[in-house]
Amino acid sequence: xxxxxxxxxxxxxxxxxxPAQDQKEPEDVKNPLAGQVAAVTAGKxxxxxxxxxxxxxxxxxxxxxNLSQGDLIRGATNRHLFAAIKTGVKGTEMPPSALPxxxxxxxxxxxxxxxxxxxxxxxxxxxxxxxxxFFGKAGCSTCHMIRGRGGYLGPDLxxxxxxxxxxxxxxSLVTPNAKITEGFRGVTVTMRDGKNxxxxxxxxxxxxxxxxxxxxELHRLLKQDLREVxxxxxxxxxxxxxxxxxxxxxxxxxxxxxxxxxxxxxxxxDSTAGTKEDSK
Amino acid sequence: MKGxxxxxxxxxxASAQVPYDLIRKxxxxxxxxYAGDYAAQRHSPLAQITRDNVxxxxxxxxxxxxxxxxxxxxxxVHDGIMYVTDSNQVHxxxxxxxxxxxxxLDGQAKRSDVNRGAALLDDRLFFVTSDGHLxxxxxxxxxxxxxxxxxxxxxGEFATLAPLAVRDRIIVGxxxxxxxxxxxxAAHAAATGEQLxxxxxxxxxxxxxxxxxxDFDVQWGGAATWLSGTFDPDLNLVYWTTxxxxxxxxxxxxKGDNLYSASLLALDLDTGKLKWYFQFTPHDTHDWDAxxxxxxLDIPIEGRMRKVVVHANRNGFFxxxxxxxxxxxxxxxxxxxLTWAKGVxxxxxxxxxxxTDPTPDGRLACPNIRGASNWMSPSFNPATGLFxxxxxxxxxxxxxxxxxxEPMKGYGGTGTAPSGDAKFYLRAxxxxxxxxxxxxxMTGLATMWAGTVSTAGGVVFFGDDDGQLVALDAxxxxxxxxxxxxxPLTASPITYQVDGKQYVTIASxxxxxxxxxxxxxxxxxxxxxxxxx
Numbered sequence: 136x137x138x139x140x141x142x143x144x145x146x147x148x149x150x151x152x153x154p155a156q157d158q159k160e161p162e163d164v165k166n167p168l169a170g171q172v173a174a175v176t177a178g179k180x181x182x183x184x185x186x187x188x189x190x191x192x193x194x195x196x197x198x199x200x201n202l203s204q205g206d207l208i209r210g211a212t213n214r215h216l217f218a219a220i221k222t223g224v225k226g227t228e229m230p231p232s233a234l235p236x237x238x239x240x241x242x243x244x245x246x247x248x249x250x251x252x253x254x255x256x257x258x259x260x261x262x263x264x265x266x267x268x269f270f271g272k273a274g275c276s277t278c279h280m281i282r283g284r285g286g287y288l289g290p291d292l293x294x295x296x297x298x299x300x301x302x303x304x305x306x307s308l309v310t311p312n313a314k315i316t317e318g319f320r321g322v323t324v325t326m327r328d329g330k331n332x333x334x335x336x337x338x339x340x341x342x343x344x345x346x347x348x349x350x351x352e353l354h355r356l357l358k359q360d361l362r363e364v365x366x367x368x369x370x371x372x373x374x375x376x377x378x379x380x381x382x383x384x385x386x387x388x389x390x391x392x393x394x395x396x397x398x399x400x401x402x403x404x405d406s407t408a409g410t411k412e413d414s415k
Numbered sequence: 416m417k418g419x420x421x422x423x424x425x426x427x428x429a430s431a432q433v434p435y436d437l438i439r440k441x442x443x444x445x446x447x448x449y450a451g452d453y454a455a456q457r458h459s460p461l462a463q464i465t466r467d468n469v470x471x472x473x474x475x476x477x478x479x480x481x482x483x484x485x486x487x488x489x490x491x492v493h494d495g496i497m498y499v500t501d502s503n504q505v506h507x508x509x510x511x512x513x514x515x516x517x518x519x520l521d522g523q524a525k526r527s528d529v530n531r532g533a534a535l536l537d538d539r540l541f542f543v544t545s546d547g548h549l550x551x552x553x554x555x556x557x558x559x560x561x562x563x564x565x566x567x568x569x570x571g572e573f574a575t576l577a578p579l580a581v582r583d584r585i586i587v588g589x590x591x592x593x594x595x596x597x598x599x600x601a602a603h604a605a606a607t608g609e610q611l612x613x614x615x616x617x618x619x620x621x622x623x624x625x626x627x628x629x630d631f632d633v634q635w636g637g638a639a640t641w642l643s644g645t646f647d648p649d650l651n652l653v654y655w656t657t658x659x660x661x662x663x664x665x666x667x668x669x670k671g672d673n674l675y676s677a678s679l680l681a682l683d684l685d686t687g688k689l690k691w692y693f694q695f696t697p698h699d700t701h702d703w704d705a706x707x708x709x710x711x712l713d714i715p716i717e718g719r720m721r722k723v724v725v726h727a728n729r730n731g732f733f734x735x736x737x738x739x740x741x742x743x744x745x746x747x748x749x750x751x752x753l754t755w756a757k758g759v760x761x762x763x764x765x766x767x768x769x770x771t772d773p774t775p776d777g778r779l780a781c782p783n784i785r786g787a788s789n790w791m792s793p794s795f796n797p798a799t800g801l802f803x804x805x806x807x808x809x810x811x812x813x814x815x816x817x818x819x820x821e822p823m824k825g826y827g828g829t830g831t832a833p834s835g836d837a838k839f840y841l842r843a844x845x846x847x848x849x850x851x852x853x854x855x856x857m858t859g860l861a862t863m864w865a866g867t868v869s870t871a872g873g874v875v876f877f878g879d880d881d882g883q884l885v886a887l888d889a890x891x892x893x894x895x896x897x898x899x900x901x902x903p904l905t906a907s908p909i910t911y912q913v914d915g916k917q918y919v920t921i922a923s924x925x926x927x928x929x930x931x932x933x934x935x936x937x938x939x940x941x942x943x944x945x946x947x948x
């Protein structure tokens with residue numbers, strides 16, 4: 136499966152014929168700037184100047200594909216990423232670049248940083264201050280739990296630095312209504328006796344609904360006992376963090392969230408080829 | 416006012432929690448620990464489903480576990496929620512409907528193996544990942560409270576077992592003995608995951624027992640601890656079984672009894688110190704791990720009430736030991752095909768028949784490598800006084816090699832080839848005498864790993880070798896009901912009750928099946944549903 140996916144991505148990126156299954160892929164080249172913070176910053180600048188016209192300012196896609204999510208970048212080797220930028224992608228609108236190799240590696244470093252789990256990304260900001268905000272003024276822990284501390288209604292964030300990329304974290308924090316995770320939709324049910332129960336719907340069918348309330352009580356209700364079910368159209372997550380918090384505070388919060396990992400960093404990670412030297 | 420609030424909060428918490436004392440009581444409406452209770456009797460007091468009405472048992476729901484290779488978990492049930500584990504994942508289901516409430520998946524685990532289940536304690540659920548992390552989750556939401564690495568994959572250790580939750584601690588063991596790694600039993604604090612004690616199943620050089628290995632490097636002697644254990648609260652003893660010594664089939668380099676492989680250990684819950692041990696198969700060369708459930712019973716033996724532990728071992732003998740002292744009381748063969756020993760001596764040591772060890776050319780021995788029984792759960796019904804044990808009659812040709820094995824390379828000193836057809840039976844043994852009272856033969860390919868559950872309704876349920884859940888009359892062994900699930904069975908059934916209705920559940924290869932008594936369907940009116948902008 137992994138091999139097939141990789142072959143597909145390589146084909147998409149370089150428009151070269153896929154190697155036969157039994158043909159051994161040559162060992163990937165090393166990114167000389169892997170993990171360097173200055174290269175991430177420089178690469179981002181280069182990306183905004185030269186690539187964002189097609190791929191979007193945050194690599195979210197436009198005329199060109201979305202590079203911030205999925206396996207297009209994550210699944211590609213350094214060799215293919217470098218070649219796609221340097222020589223362009225045949226048969227597509229992706230042009231070659233005249234930039235020197237070092238600058239191309241800076242862009243590769245930026246793209247790697249963008250698509251790695253937030254834990255492996257360079258996140259500017261004060262994680263300790265972010266923790267203070269999470270459990271304090273920002274009110275995140277009213278709904279979210281980290282290692283058993285916090286509320287019940289939102290998704291557990293104990294491993295969120297590993298589970299999400301930085302752009303995904305940013306999106307959830309600043310534009311929470313873009314996506315409501317299944318199992319976390321706000322709901323109020325009215326029982327036949329008029330009693331209301333509010334919380335999030337963990338499951339809903341025509342015959343039963345499971346509602347988790349803010350106290351952590353789970354109500355497993357049969358629809359035959361209910362009069363009405365009202366879902367919230369919007370996410371329970373406040374949508375005004377951009378107004379409520381300064382950009383520094385948002386940066387601190389993102390830094391804190393990106394550090395949330397259940398397992399310690401694994402330097403000997405055997406994940407997809409090409410990402411090895413990027414692990415921290 | 417504050418006091419009142421606190422009181423209300425406590426009351427709320429208490430009802431939803433799984434305190435130690437509740438687990439001690441054994442299964443009521445719930446199924447709170449892998450083996451039903453700490454004694455592993457797997458007997459439920461529920462009696463709504465009886466030998467008279469069990470023929471009207473029908474499927475109530477099926478929950479599919481996507482991409483599962485095969486489920487081996489015994490589900491747990493509390494407060495109307497069922498918990499099922501698979502490799503690196505836990506699913507919490509509404510026990511009445513089978514609908515999922517939450518799921519936890521550890522996507523970073525470095526290994527993927529079968530998983531046999533979870534443990535509940537207070538408001539927490541505990542399970543192990545394949546790569547040896549003990550994980551604590553909030554029972555109601557699946558939020559992770561802590562994650563503690565306790566096994567070392569670099570040493571070939573991995574984990575498949577359901578942890579055992581006792582008092583304030585979680586007891587775990589480790590897999591990997593077939594590639595040499597030295598087993599251990601460890602206790603971790605339920606609150607934090609911190610290790611409280613660890614007992615290695617092979618004593619280090621110079622310590623008592625180490626002399627039973629000759630010059631062999633005991634760091635790579637095997638004796639894994641891959642099945643969960645039992646517990647006696649009055650004696651404060653944890654009972655845990657150990658696996659075969661390594662290399663599995665060649666014993667020439669590990670001269671001696673190879674303590675404490677193929678044994679039952681009685682460990683002090685507080686300290687992890689060894690109170691006593693009993694080795695079923697000294698110097699094993701047939702891969703006969705002692706991993707079968709040590710079931711705790713209080714029964715008369717030769718006219719005197721005894722606190723015993725009974726054990727249907729892979730080597731073909733059914734043992735009865737005093738569980739306070741480890742004193743050997745009796746061992747009787749419970750399979751007809753037993754060719755390696757002519758019996759046991761007064762202390763329970765097998766009287767081995769010469770020339771039954773594996774050879775390079777191969778040598779026939781019975782039982783076969785799976786053993787006369789294995790980790791499939793037996794059960795005990797106090798009303799019938801019978802012990803129900805899945806039993807395998809079979810033989811293998813065992814071969815060995817003097818080639819020096821390297822640990823962690825999958826070498827076991829060679830292996831086995833089947834000889835003739837093997838056949839499963841459900842056998843009802845009387846632990847007071849060691850005699851067989853009845854048996855129910857199964858058809859199939861001798862590949863199942865399914866166990867049993869006994870009920871006060873006079874029914875014993877078990878998974879058979881064809882993929883069927885079968886109900887027998889617990890007293891006579893007469894067939895009452897069966898249902899084919901279309902897949903092989905590798906798990907043991909349970910029973911529980913929610914909202915006044917009794918259910919029976921078993922996991923097949925990729926699905927969890929739940930059955931209940933037939934009731935005509937009642938039309939459910941559609942409820943008004945809207946989305947508020």
